[in-house]
Amino acid sequence: MGRPPCCDKIGLKKGPWTPEEDILLVSYIQEHGPGNWRAVPSNTGLLRCSKSCRLRWTNYLRPGIKRGNFTDQEESMIIHLQALLGNRWAAIASYLPERTDNDIKNYWNTHLRKKLKKLQNGVDDQSRNGVSLDGSQPISRGQWERRLQTDMHMAKQALFDALSLDKSPNNSSEITESSNGYYSNTRLIPSATYASSTENISRLLQGWMENSPKNAQKSTSETTQRTGTDSTSSGSPEALESFFGFESSISDVDETTNSMTETKPFEGERKASLNTQVPLSLLEKWLFEEAVSQDQDMVGVSLDDMAHQLL
DNA sequence: AATGCCATCAACCGCCCACAC
DNA sequence: CGTGTGGGCGGTTGATGGCAT
Numbered sequence: 365m366g367r368p369p370c371c372d373k374i375g376l377k378k379g380p381w382t383p384e385e386d387i388l389l390v391s392y393i394q395e396h397g398p399g400n401w402r403a404v405p406s407n408t409g410l411l412r413c414s415k416s417c418r419l420r421w422t423n424y425l426r427p428g429i430k431r432g433n434f435t436d437q438e439e440s441m442i443i444h445l446q447a448l449l450g451n452r453w454a455a456i457a458s459y460l461p462e463r464t465d466n467d468i469k470n471y472w473n474t475h476l477r478k479k480l481k482k483l484q485n486g487v488d489d490q491s492r493n494g495v496s497l498d499g500s501q502p503i504s505r506g507q508w509e510r511r512l513q514t515d516m517h518m519a520k521q522a523l524f525d526a527l528s529l530d531k532s533p534n535n536s537s538e539i540t541e542s543s544n545g546y547y548s549n550t551r552l553i554p555s556a557t558y559a560s561s562t563e564n565i566s567r568l569l570q571g572w573m574e575n576s577p578k579n580a581q582k583s584t585s586e587t588t589q590r591t592g593t594d595s596t597s598s599g600s601p602e603a604l605e606s607f608f609g610f611e612s613s614i615s616d617v618d619e620t621t622n623s624m625t626e627t628k629p630f631e632g633e634r635k636a637s638l639n640t641q642v643p644l645s646l647l648e649k650w651l652f653e654e655a656v657s658q659d660q661d662m663v664g665v666s667l668d669d670m671a672h673q674l675l
Numbered sequence: 676a677a678t679g680c681c682a683t684c685a686a687c688c689g690c691c692c693a694c695a696c
Numbered sequence: 697c698g699t700g701t702g703g704g705c706g707g708t709t710g711a712t713g714g715c716a717t
Contacts, residue, residue: 378686378687379685379686379687379710379711380685380686380711381685381686399703400702401702401703402701402702402703413687414702414703415687415688415702415703416686416687418702418703418704419685419686419687420685420686422704423685423686424685424686451706451707452705452706453705453706454704454705454706465704465705465706466684466685466686466706467684469706469707470683470684470685471684473683473684473707474682474683474684475683
């Protein structure tokens, strides 16, 4: 017997989410917290599949999501994590807590795969001719390998930093064990770097309200797109913040304790790096061991050796 | 200006797994 | 132990915008 659909498909809306729908969803989650997605459409009046609501929340509205361009560091991490973990985007995303698996997957498919392919061609070409594609000076296989290793080292360092339990003044990470036994990273997220859902929606609404109602539908997708590349140039969402009273529940921070003053609605939901990870994976073990023996230079260790270390 | 092609990314689809009963 | 269900995950699609012709 086939599985019944997750919800009644008749009359359900599909396609891009409107700001109104976002508001409904965020308001509901603000009040009830995420989870029990099946109840969300009926309780909010959203004509959306429960799955669609969850996806919208986890990939777009959830607080702590960083949007916009990937940094070189993130890019390196993704490349190496993909090499290590394969297309396990959720696992990869768990090492980049502020990125969603969907984001990473898209970035991989649209940017990195091509980039690596080009790079691979360059390597092939180079190995054939001893000349790089871009006309730059040829480098030896050894140099290429060292470059890769350096790159990996940087990625590992970045990864270690991300996972670091270091209590340095600049690092406000705080690993806490929640009631469900998971460790959650309640690292404070500067709003300038991370777009909260309020900010996301504020930007959505700003663009939406600037347009006449008849343009609202069209502007939805536009603003939706824009938020993806304009995360740092948010407008003036004060009015909306007061409307939601939501930002405070997410980013209100007790400066002295560095802890969330109110995290209940999102407890266990924030996709903290340690939240969804298996306890000390090989990769993490690798990183921590690496940290312990940091003075051991990777140069001179072949990629094969590294692979053996990992596997 | 019109058209076609390509890149991007939000959203959907289908499968799988864990868990409750 | 078997079954049903909710939620997670990875692959894919489709709408949109930008650019070239």
